[in-house]
Amino acid sequence: MSTATQTVKKKKDAGRDENSGRSVGAGKGILIIEIIVVIMCLLWLIPTIGLFIASIRPRSESNSNGWWNVFANPTQITIDNYREVLTTGAIPMGQAFVNSIAVAVPATVIPILIAAFAAYVFTFMKFPGRDALFILIVGLLVVPNQVAFVPLSIIFQQMGINGQFATVWLAHAGFGMPLALYILRNYMASLPKSVVESAEIDGASHWKTFWQLIIPMSTPALASFAIFQFLWVWNDLLVALIFLGQGDNAVLTIAVAGLLGSRGENWHLVTAGAFVSMIMPLIVFFALQRYFVRGLTSGAVKG
Amino acid sequence: MxxxxxxxxxxxxxxxxxxxxxxxxxxxxxxxxxxxxxxxxxxxxxxxxxxxVIGIFLLYPAVETVMSSFRKGSYGRLGRWVGFDNYRRLFTDPDFINTLINNVLWIIVAPALIVAMGLGVAVLVDKLNARGEKIAKSIIFLPMAISMVGASTIWNLVFAWKPEGQPQIGLFNQIVVWFGGAPQTWLQIDMFRFNTFLLMMVYVWTQVGYSMVLLSSALKAVPEDTIEAGRIDGATEGKIFFRIILPQAWPTVITVFITVLIGVMKVFDIVYAMTNGNYTTNVLGNAFYGALFKAGDPGTASAIVVILIVAIIPVLIYQVRQFRIQEANS
Amino acid sequence: MRKKSLALIAGLAASSLLLTGCLSGGGGPEPGATETGPATAKDTIQVMYAFSGDQSTAFQKDMTTWADSQGIKLDFIQSNEFEVQITAKIQSGNAPDIAIFPQPGILRQLAKDGQVADLSTQVDLPKLQADVVPGFLDAATVDGKTYGAPMAMNGKSFYWYNKPAFEAKGYTVPATHAELLTLLDKIKADGTAPLCYGMESGSATGWPATDWIEDYVLQTSGTEVYDKWVAGEIKFDSPEIRKSFDVYNQILMTPGNVFGGIKNAPSNAFAQALNPMFEKTPKCYLGKQGNFVTQKGFFPDDVFAKLDTQVGMFMTPTVNGEHPVLGGGDLAAALTKNDTNVKKVLAFMTSDPTFGENQVKTGAWLSPLKSFPLDKYPNKVLQDVVKSIQSASVFRFDGSDQMPGVVGSGAFWTGMVNYTSGRSTLDETLKGIDAKWPTE
CATH class of the missing domain: 1.20.5 (Single alpha-helices involved in coiled-coils or other helix-helix interfaces)
Structure with missing residues (x-):
């Protein structure tokens, strides 16, 4: 036990020197790096800035000239698009937002738990067929989720749960499982084996080892996968569309896509809708960001 | 609520x-x-x-898919068994050969670019102070938080074309016009598959955040003492990175590369939203979608998926080897 | 046509429906109650439809005002992905009582499967037949039985122009195809491209071009050929259909005829493509599009505000003396087959003069009924549109909406993109589309 904690602690300390970074030749070197990073960030931001400006301009302007014209003519700025998105529309945004949370949170938490157990087994237990099963999982990573839509809708109908949240939870759990398993196993494989071995010698059961050692040591990997899974589920349109549809349970992506209008005439509303739907992923990202900076795959390095 | x-x-x-x-x-x-x-x-x-869960949601549909790929299908109804007909039809269709070539291009270029850029950003921001690092990372990560509907609107505002002399609403064409050129229909230019590279650019924009986040953490986990040892030996920064840091972070690089690679093989929504595969930009993901949902031809759609599954076999073999090496080392 | 959003899953309906039917063997979903049993009278009637935005709001207002007076409760399901959802609902035994179909294809498929009530058991069909534009109901008819009642309509055989500029130049509205060609040459000789044209529509890019071809198939070869072509009995690569492509060539592919160049049209957003004709010095004088261009969000706001004085419209100038009109619309059908309240709702939608009072104000809705008072339309342009459709010799429903998805929302679109942008020759295009037509 104590060895394990020590190893973890040492790794974390080594991994974090947030304030100083690894700078050596400060001064000019740093300046060049800063310039490169700033340029790259600008390039990355410009498209999004374009979208944001389009979201605060009236449709007639967005249709007739480029978003950069706003700088020459700032009086165009309006919040009408946001007002319209939030107050009108076939699916109320507030309700869709809550639905999205009701879909995304369970669809993130449940598969991670299941995958963590399986990843532990794949990493620390030996059994016949282990390699074959793991290879099967990697193979399944490449299967497009769409192949499952028709068979699944039949299964869900037979279960009588079509249109309910449970369908999407289950579907996302299934679709996310191979990647979760793959990432978590690769992470756990790089945790020091000695930890588990010494625990075993101490007489700890797998159950105990898993909960008391592996889960705490894997927190960063779990958190990182949680964020990606949350993002995918949150931004998913197709699965939600097919299993939830447009009714009372419609999620945010469906509501935003629905803003487009029958012939795409309301694309200016989509710009505002896209920003409304970005709020949650960004909150999640910022809330969990410290795990990133801490070094979430720290274990991926051989101990 | x-x-x-x-x-x-x-x-x-x-x-x-x-x-x-x-x-x-x-x-x-x-x-x-x-x-x-x-x-x-x-x-x-x-x-x-x-x-x-995997069995119900992926394995059963996948097996079903392999079986369907040997059947005739039209209007969504699976018909009689036709052997390799679906495959033969695909491989004799010049459009499909172009689609395959595009996928190969995507596989060669996009994952390498995404991993290299993610690694580059991770290394660079690591040298900034904590605040700068957080801001830069958040900006690079931002596109991941944008839904597909939003992203396709964004890139429309970059590639859009208006007739010459009209105010441009696409950024690229505005820049061209500022420099005195004539507006171009960017996504129609397929010389040297230029338009496919434009689509890759959009994909890279959305995915670098993913590889950066994972790689940055791997770099930070490299024990400081190994780096110090290198410095004491008088190694240059470049040498320290390539000889000391990178090898230790390599397992993560591989994990990221393979997950990105698999994502690229399945790439669909960007192509669907921007060109729908027109102008020789089609990829397998979009061809599959078109065959299944638009043409209602599950046989052909399944054959496309099977081709994807076959294409991943080299990755599987590599993965098995890695797996064995790891086992041997521990 | 709701190509933009519906394209997303066009055909999914058919595929999942039929796959299910196939996989679950005989144990498919129970067809609705028969027309003959004792009638029910549900308190709440579920109505599902595909249109969105203002029209959706106005539709609900129209419906509830009436329903409240009848003591009927309505439960609306607006669906941008109608096909997927209707299929899923029917499969799970949860079908809405009334579904309003945006495309006839799926309605006819469901009718064949016995899921839809024969319209003659629901409403006074002969009266309806006498009131709608001739030909409209054909799209909702299978083996001589009609299943869908039109409740909204649009027309696509229209050219639009900037009225003041057009008149200032001394141009006159062409009455025949020959006159149209003369006019195009004259405008070109005056130093302007005659036409504005765009066919970019995201993943549905190409559909505006299919409307051109469909309209001119009607014009050059008539309804009989049109119907056979839509049913797959006449190939694209046939003398009859080639005539329409010849017109497409004449009008659009002649150098200098399209503002910005015809080869770029596949990248020109269709919704704003016509707007350069409203500039101070117009960049073009004509554009062809469905009547939905007159709703808010298409023409520039200042033009939209003064539609009647700014915008002129004429029907596709006749090629052979006939005046057919190409269009689309929404078809209401009863999935609950024997319910007095369902029948009441359908009767209201197809015969009551108050139905449409709010929808008509949106400028996006036309009544398919000749009895709907003309003066309720918000502007003269729309009144002219309706008059033109009603005076047309025959109405035909958008062909690509009726063709199999692999062609109608696949090869036909792509073929038009490749042909227009000069990436494929006419022969390659026609043969290529024919090759995709399902063989079984």
Whole structure:
């Protein structure tokens, strides 16, 4: 036990020197790096800035000239698009937002738990067929989720749960499982084996080892996968569309896509809708960001 | 609304408690068995839930898909068995050959670019102060938070074309016009597959955040003492990076590369939204979608998926080798 | 046509429906109750439809005002992905009582499967037949039985122009195809491209071009050929259909005829493509599009505000003396087959003069009924549109909406993109589309 904690602690300390970074030749070197990073960030931001400006301009302007014209003519700025998105529309945004949370949170938490157990087994237990099963999982990573839509809708109908949240939870759990398993196993494989071995010698059961050692040591990997899974589920349109549809349970992506209008005439509303739907992923990202900076795959390095 | 949030909360609690209870039961059940059987069965018991889910949601549909790929299908109805007809038809269709070439291009260029850029950003921001690093990372990560509908609107505002002399609403054409050129229909230019590279650019924009986040953490986990040792030996920064840091972060680089590669093989929504495969930009993901949902031809759609599955075999072989090496080392 | 959003899953309906039917063998979903049993009278009637935005709001207002007076409760399901959802609902035994179909294809498929009530058991069909534009109901008819009642309509055989500028130049509205060609040459000789044209529509890019071809198939070869072509009995690569492509060539592919160049049209957003004709010095004088261009969000706001004085419209100038009109619309059908309240709702939608009072104000809705008072339309342009459709010799429903998805929302679109942008020759295009037509 104590060895394990020590190893973890040492790794974390080594991994974090947030304030100083690894700078050596400060001064000019740093300046060049800063310039490169700033340029790259600008390039990355410009498209999004374009979208944001389009979201605060009236449709007639967005249709007739480029978003950069706003700088020459700032009086165009309006919040009408946001007002319209939030107050009108076939699916109320507030309700869709809550639905999205009701879909995304369970669809993130449940598969991670299941995958963590399986990843532990794949990493620390030996059994016949282990390699074959793991290879099967990697193979399944490449299967497009769409192949499952028709068979699944039949299964869900037979279960009588079509249109309910449970369908999407289950579907996302299934679709996310191979990647979760793959990432978590690769992470756990790089945790020091000695930890588990010494625990075993101490007489700890797998159950105990898993909960008391592996889960705490894997927190960063779990958190990182949680964020990606949350993002995918949150931004998913197709699965939600097919299993939830447009009714009372419609999620945010469906509501935003629905803003487009029958012939795409309301694309200016989509710009505002896209920003409304970005709020949650960004909150999640910022809330969990410290795990990133801490070094979430720290274990991926051989101990 | 409160009800819905309650439902979500309830689902999380029930899901988590339920899952833990399930595992506990499975574990207990195994422990009740004689020691020998316990050890034999326990691993299978504990991966059972994961495999149950995978089995229903991916394996069963995948097997179904392989079978359907040998059947005739039209209007969504699966018909008689036709052997390799679907495959033969695909491989004699010049459009499909172009689609394959595009996928190969995507596979060669996009994952390498995404990993290299992610690594580059991770290395560079690591040298900034903590605040700068956080801001830069957030900006690079931002596109991941944008839904597909939003992203396709964004890139429309970059590639859009208006006739010459009209005010341009696409950024690229505005820049061209500022420099005195004539507006171009960017996505129609397929010389040297230029338009496919434009689509890759959009994909890279959305995915670098993913590789950066994972790689940055791997770099930070490299023990400081190994780096210090290098410095004491008088190694240059470049040498330290390539000889000391990178090798230690390599397992993560591979994990990221393979996950990105698999994502690229399946790439669909960007192509669908921007060109729908027109102008020789089609990829397998979009061809599959078109065959299944637009043409209602499950036979051909399945054959396309099977081609994808076959294409991943080299990755599988590599993965097996890695797996064995790791085993041997531990 | 709701190509933009519906394109997303066009055909999914058919595929999932039929796959299910196939996989679950004989144990498919129970067909609705028969027309003959004792009638029910549900308190709440579920109505599902595909249109969105203002029209959706106005539709609900129209419906509830009436329903409240009748003591009927209505439960609306607006669906941008109608096909997927209707299929899923029917499969799970949860079908809405009334579904309003945006495309006839799926309605006819469901009718064949016995899921839809014969319209003659629901409403006074002969009266309806006498009131709608001739030909409209054909799209909702299978083996001589009609299943869908039109409740909204649009027309696509229209050219639009900037009225003041057009008149200032001394141009006159062409009455025949020959006159149209003369006019195009004259405008070109005056130093302006005659036409504005765009066919970019995201993943549905190409559909505006299919409307051109469909309209001119009607014009050059008539309804009989049109119907056979839509049914797959006449190939694209046939003398009859080639005539329409010849017109497409004449009008659009002649150098200098399209503002910005015809080869770029596949990248020109269709919704704003006509707007350069409203500039101070117009960049073009004509554009062809469905009547939905007159709703808010298409023409520039200042033009939209003064539609009647700014915008002129004429029907596709006749090629052979006939005046057919190409269009689309929404078809209401009863999935609950024997319910007095369902029948009441359908009767209201197809015969009550108050139905449409709010929808008509949106400028996006036309009544398919000749009895709907003309003066309720918000502007003269729309009144002219309706008059033109009603005076047309025959109405035909958008062909690509009726063709199999692999062609109608696949090869036909792509073929038009490749042909227009000069990436494929006419022969390659026609043969290429024919090759994709399902063989079984």
């Amino acid at each position: 409160v009800e819905k949030l309650g439902l979500a909360l309830g689902a999380v609690v029930i899901g988590v408690v339920g899952a833990v209870a399930l595992f506990w039961l499975l574990n207990k059940a195994c422990e009740m068995l004689p020691r020998k059987w316990e050890n034999r069965l326990k691993p299978y018991a504990l991966i059972l839930p994961a495999f149950a």
